[in-house]
Amino acid sequence: xxxxxxxxxxxxxxxxxxxxxxxxxxxxxxxxxxxxxxxxxxxxxxxxxxxxxxxxxxxxxxxxxxxxxxxxxxxxxxxxxxxxxxxxxxxxxxxxxxxxxxxxxxxxxxxxxxxxxxxxxxxxxxxxxxxxxxxxxxxxxxxxxxxxxxxxxxxxxxxxxxxxxxxxxxxxxxxxxxxxxxxxxxxxxxxxxxxxxxxxxxxxxxxxxxxxxxxxxxxxxxxxxxxxxxxxxxxxxxxxxxxxx
Numbered sequence: 577x578x579x580x581x582x583x584x585x586x587x588x589x590x591x592x593x594x595x596x597x598x599x600x601x602x603x604x605x606x607x608x609x610x611x612x613x614x615x616x617x618x619x620x621x622x623x624x625x626x627x628x629x630x631x632x633x634x635x636x637x638x639x640x641x642x643x644x645x646x647x648x649x650x651x652x653x654x655x656x657x658x659x660x661x662x663x664x665x666x667x668x669x670x671x672x673x674x675x676x677x678x679x680x681x682x683x684x685x686x687x688x689x690x691x692x693x694x695x696x697x698x699x700x701x702x703x704x705x706x707x708x709x710x711x712x713x714x715x716x717x718x719x720x721x722x723x724x725x726x727x728x729x730x731x732x733x734x735x736x737x738x739x740x741x742x743x744x745x746x747x748x749x750x751x752x753x754x755x756x757x758x759x760x761x762x763x764x765x766x767x768x769x770x771x772x773x774x775x776x777x778x779x780x781x782x783x784x785x786x787x788x789x790x791x792x793x794x795x796x797x798x799x800x801x802x803x804x805x806x807x808x809x810x811x812x813x814x815x816x817x818x819x820x821x
Contacts, residue, residue, distance in 0.1 A: 600666065
């Protein structure tokens with residue numbers, strides 16, 4: 577199983593490579609060691625600065641928060657990447673290609689207790705080897721995927737020549753683009769721009785306007801005189817043309 581094809585809500589197919597059991601295990605091991613180190617340092621500091629009872633209570637609380645909150649925080653707030661997953665170039669996504677929701681992250685991490693059995697993710701390893709998309713039980717219940725981060729996409733540069741006067745080429749917008757638009761979203765925008773000429777005029781207009789409205793809101797941009805299609809093409813040029821960035 578080298579890749580899985582998913583279809584976004586905008587009906588655009590995206591090819592992704594599910595992460596294997598080995599890389600997922602290493603990522604989990606890295607996170608485990610980081611959490612253990614933070615917990616140990618916190619427990620030590622509590623022990624030398626507070627009374628025994630309070631130190632023990634705070635240490636237990638810290639362990640609980642780290643154990644259950646570490647993965648949820650990074651999956652929801654850091655585009656599906658814990659430090660371990662980032663080191664192995666992995667991340668968690670919704671099975672439809674969308675970012676993981678708080679609910680999904682909570683579910684997949686609650687089920688982690690079952691995946692951990694009978695010995696350090698034994699069930700998880702077995703599930704990733706027998707399921708077509710290499711998903712552990714938590715992924716199946718939460719409808720999520722762990723995938724390898726793809727390499728940066730490239731294209732022939734035709735948008736750069738078509739969109740010479742790019743209204744989005746400002747430091748503020750470039751900074752927001754780098755932090756808020758995921759790899760799958762970039763691929764979607766590129767695919768949409770490349771396939772626009774093959775759409776019917778009505779479908780093309782409606783989809784471009786809808787996508788432009790979403791990204792204007794996502795990037796905090798006020799409405800301007802650009803049509804939805806020109807906005808999408810400007811944004812795509814910023815994402816894929818190094819000179820625009």
